[in-house]
Amino acid sequence: MRRAPLAFLALSLAALLAGCTRGDPVSDGPTRSPAEAAWYESGTEERQAHCAxxxxxxxxxxxxxxxxxxxxxSEEFADDFYEVLGERC
Incomplete structure (x- = not known):
């Protein structure tokens, strides 16, 4: 009689794990604009200089x-970078 609950538990866990790993990864593309990426790639001193x-x-x-x-x-990037500075500084 103990085998039935253990088998049920094992099958339930297997189904749960299969469901968790089955989902397709969602890729909406890059989440940061190039200007935001430039902000995050810069060092702390560079950020402080930009903000100053x-x-x-x-x-x-x-x-x-x-x-x-x-x-x-270059002009579009500069405009976007100034917007990022306005948000971050």
Missing amino acids: AYDAHDPQHPVEVPAHQSDQT
């Missing part, structure tokens, strides 16, 4: 926009 330049609004010391690899033009 952004907060100062000094034309003599503008924000140094990092290099990027994306389908965006």
Whole structure:
């Protein structure tokens, strides 16, 4: 009589594990824009320098926009990077 509950438990666990591993991974593409990626790839000192330049609004010391690899033009990337600075600084 003990074999029936153990067999049921084993089958239940096997079904549960099979269901957990069966799901297809969801890929919605990159979650960060290239500008956000540039922000996160920069070091702490770089971030502080970006924020200091952004907060100062000094034309003599503008924000140094990092290099990027994306389908965006340099102007589009710079605009997006300024938006990221506005959110993060």
